[in-house]
Amino acid sequence: MEWNQETLQSLSQCFLNTLSPSPVPRRQAEAFLSSASEQPNYGLAVLRLVAEPTVDDQIRQAAAVNFKNHLRLWWAPSPADTTRILDPEKDQIKSLIVPLMLSSSPRIQSQLSEALAVISKHDFPQSWPNLLPDLVSNLQKASASSDYTSINGILGTANSIFKKFRYQYKTNDLLLDLKYCLDNFAKPLLDIFLKTAQLIDVAAGPGGAAEALRPLFESQRLCCRLFYSLNFQELPEFFEDHMTEWMTEFQKYLTSSYPALESSGPDGLTLVDELRSAVCENITLYMEKNEEEFQGYLNKFATAVWSLLGEVAQSPSRDRLAITAIKFLTTVSTSVHHTLFAGDGVIQQICQTIVIPNVRLREEDEELFEMNYVEFIRRDMEGSDLDTRRRIACELFKGIAANYKAQVTSILSAQIQNLLSSFATNPDANWKDKDCAIYLVVSLATKRAAGGSASATTDLIDVERFFNTVIVPELQSQSIKEFPMLKAGALKFFTMFRNHIPKGVALGLFPDLVRFLSSESNVVHSYAASCIEKLLLVKDEGGRVRYTSADISSVLLPLMNNLFAALRFPESEENQYVMKCIMRVLGVADISQGVAAPSIAGLTSILNEVCKNPKNPVFNHYLFESVAVLVRRASERDPSLISTFEASLFPSLEMILANDVTEFFSYAFQLLAQLVELNRPPIPASYMPVFTILLSPDLWNRSSNVPALVRLLQAFLQKAPHELNREERLSLVLGIFSRLVASPSTEEQGFYVLNTVIESLDYGVIATYMVNIWHALFTRLHKKRTVKFLKSLLIFMSLFLVKHGSVHLVDSMNAVQAGIFIMILEQIWIPSLKLITGSIELKLTAVASTKLLCECPVLLDATAAQRWGKMLDSIVILLSRPEEDRVEEEPEVPDLAENVGYTAAFVSLYNAGKKEEDPLKEVRDPKEFLVASLARLSALSPGKYPQIIAETLDAANQNALFQFCNSYNCPLV
């Protein structure tokens, strides 16, 4: 791509269009960029556009994002013919990006900084030796002139490069890189840190201005993050030698206040707190990994953090600091220095000044509860609360309990009682105390798995009593509007401890759960749905489900009603918890006409709605699962319902295909396959248009569609083989097969198609196509012979043989070219047999090989004894050795075709699923089949086969064969 005015224009326009709200120009622009990105120097051109000051800022931003993504996809070395960014372009990009990043606006800077991190992931340090020296010399220059814009840009860049030291495994390569970074950067880092510290001391004094302090605090924060990265793997010598210098400043930031900055608007305090958090993370790291070297500083830091927390606990919006500070104390509590907590009253004090204040609901929590229920639930229920102060405060208690269990338990139990009695005296004013009590119990209980059978445990309370006295009153409360957060807490408790609640008690509460589905609060109806859904999964000892269809039949109608009604609440239109509950109920309940009809109507209308703009993949998945389970279970009970379902679903499915809603294709095909399978032949004419769609090659090009398409094709072939044979459809299907099999990336799908055809149709129907089929296979074999292909070919030939007989197999192959069967047998079949994996595949190929061995003239011929022996040798290897001894893993070839041109991935629908069919149900044991066949064969000409075996089989294999013969009592004569 040439860099000129024209490129600048067209790229600018394109990036502008990618931001367009209307889909047509947006998609066009995306398509253009996608094809332009294949040209050399595309990345460079986009980067130059980013650098162009005359271009509108939002275009440059979009370009910066695109540049970063382009690098992410293509910077890493790839096979030669797919390289998009050549070395000269890489060199230019590398020389441009640092100064550009340092001089650009914050938003672009962050994109370029990420791009730089992508480059350094592959190139730094070996292939980018001047990056770090450049950064250091720029840093020193900027430092000399106290240019903090540049300083912070450089520190930010170094930060993104060094981040890898925080999560990669400690390998020699990583340590070499780290050593290089330390040698170059440890000292400059300390220098700038100390210089900035001095400037802060000066500027923080009387008369210091907030504006002067801002960049300095940002700079110190970055230095702390760099400290974290460089110290993560192990304690470097330089940092050990200069520990006091670092720790002195660290301590200062935790204990000093900076009124000028802290009072200059909310972000002033945030800036200071961010530095303090970064300090907390650093000392936590030292505490955890280098506690011996750090212990001299420990007491002072513990005191500092503690008093800081006392201050922070009182004020809102300092979450991050509260969390990192509490984490430090948690680390201390589980370390060898836990005795810091052993003093009289220390734990009690921690409970009162740190744990309880942080667990109590704050305004932000209430806001989140009302404004963003999805996020609230993620944090509250689904373990994404690792970074909330409520949760972290509980973690601290768990940490202390590791060494002081009895004390923690008694203090907490008392505390919980206090909170509950405070609630009892004045529920309206003190409802948050009860919430706090429930939260403590739930969070300090041991985490339970979704569907497991073990019990949640807690030593804090007697679960059943707590449930009856504290939770049940909330659940039975007549007003579902009152204190929604308390209701949510009660529902969460019920869900968490569901295994502990006796069945009778739980069933008694089912109507209440159904009632809460109609709460206007999104969290409450989501939790009610989730509670019902999880209850239906509870299993008793021995794996029997606790709640069956009979248990819910009395509430079924209002339950389904309320579930669908819940989906009409604002913000809950795509509520995944409700949809999952619908799926679960439909999977358990007894589905009568009265339930099926409104359910399918409700589900299709939702389906039609989400087709317009698929947003929430989880919701959509459960939606399709719900449809599938409804169709399956209702039709099993009442086959007459199938036509009802067809009538309801067809318009939606057609819409999906007609409007190209690619996200739903694989779901649609699976549902169609399910419907086809449920039908009794003849298949209604309404399916024929679908068949046409099935034959469009474009669909097959998207590999995410293929498994579902194969499934649909199988369904058609099995239920309507004759339809297939009309109007050249079969040749179209086989055309798809030849296309797919020609390329290694789709060959597997090609064989699925072919195997389905071969398995479902009579030989008479396919005979005329066989020459073409073999031709396609042999051409591919000639062009590119991969192990995967050889295995697939062998499986296909075996399937052909067991379905249509060895005579057809040999004759149809030889019809392509005389004598080719023997060639394939010797060069492909016999040597590749031992590579077969998978039990169905193993049985199939072993049985087919045995049949060839015992009935095929090519092998039985007197002159073919050698060949016969080799074949048997291979079969014995296949049957006697474990997979891992036979098969050498083929190094995986990166599948580039897979990454191009589609974004959807195949997601299997459990409820529309189909078990893998064994084409050879009549054969139980392939070993037995082998020796029985051999015994019959050898009985025809006694003495002949034992001799061949002795002459041609490998000794170990002879031995294995005789063992088979013995164990099945089939001697060879």
Place this chain on the structure above:
Amino acid sequence: MADENSPHRRDPIKSSVGNVAAQRRRQSAISVGKERRESLVRAKRFCRVSVSGGGGDDGDISLDHEMVIDEEDSILEAQTSSAVQELQTAVAFQGKGAMQKRVNALRELRRLLSRSEYPPVEAALKAGAIPLLVQCLSFGSPDEQLLEVAWCLTNIAAGKPEETRALSPALPLLIAHIGEKSSLPVAEQCAWALGNVAGEGEELRNILLSQGALLPLARMMLPNKGSTVRTAAWALSNLIKGPEQKAATELIRIEGVLDAIVRHLKKADEELATEVAWVVVYLSALSNVATSMLVKSDVVQLLVERLASSNSLQLLIPVLRSLGNLVAGDSRTTCSLLVPGHEITDSVITVLVKCLKSEHRVLKKEAAWVLSNIAAGSVEHKQSIFSSEALPLLLRLLSSSPFDIRKEVAYALGNICVGPAEGDGRPKLIVEHLVSLVKNGCLSGFVELIRSADTEAARLGLQFIELVLRGMPNGEGPKLVEQEDGIDAMEMYQFHENEDLRNMANGLVDKYFGEDYGLEESSS
């Protein structure tokens, strides 16, 4: 569809047990940390008392007395400068009594350089001491003079890196004077200076090696006793530190060296044995040739005896590390070395138990490391640790010791539970060991490792959890992991940047605690 975010679709678990099992771990060749030896025995040593024993003259008698006086640095520096001036005059002087004049000047300089904890090296160098000292090292100089020069150089080399490097012009002559023709005190003092130079770093080590320091130093170590032998051993241990392995291999091949090592380990006092053990540490850490020669000798037996009999931390550390290095060699060595059931194996485990019980964390950590390598051996090796006194100790350390020790202990315990890798590369579980360890409460320790910030430790924790989930009889694993809050710990990795850890943790959660779609089948 952007279903990557869906909790139901996660990458499959890539490695199950991976390399918990049956992998010996040499200590990393590359380190960014401080060399720990320094805290115990300094790599560079300052010389205060003459090697020839008690100092030969008046000046040294008052040494201790003088030391107490904390002289002003500036005074000391001024005195040093003028001492160097004095030396210059003395060197230039050709008349009668020139030799004595030189020796006197040197002695004065040497006294100044040995007087305080922080000798005025900088002042001496600034005044131009090195060329004069080199001149005084010339062949044919009297021993008395050589001794003083070498002493001066020793203390200059004990200084800062650049001060040590200043010795470069003197190195060829120092090496020449450790040859067999030199008197013992001169050779020893020169060896001392060279040892300090070698202790500085790789670059100077390579210079010394290229100038042929190895062979004469090695020969100095051969006799049976004496401070010369000790000094030579110490200098050698500095010289072969690597990271190149060549010098170590060369040293062990020098005739008589292996014998001398064996002899010293058997008979020498603890001080000499300590220095020799450090030589063995570096030989075994760096050179496979050396390792295989050492294991064929009596060294292992002798190391075990030293471990059993000594209480000197100074000695125990290098002895234990040598033993660890030898055990961490290739698995064949370990097998032939520690034949299960033989006395030697039991005594190795016994001395390791002693170290695990020690108060000193370095010993605990190294002992756990050695045990982890033995536990990586055959099933019989695992059994002998399993049934020894080490097991309860390891279990206790896993829950109550500092992080670095816990990690080593976890490797040992993990290795005890898995058999050697089989043909398919996947190690087999030893259910009996696993069950017993879990019953004794080790699971919480491993869960704790998952929570740590250390990626290696987290991987180890996850791998052990995988064993528990897969291997505990009656499908008890998930329940146990749940009880120890393991799900919670694994969920911390849901979005972790380390792909391997993320996949392992998510895969385990999905596989053992995932949703149960098949439920409705069983209800109908």
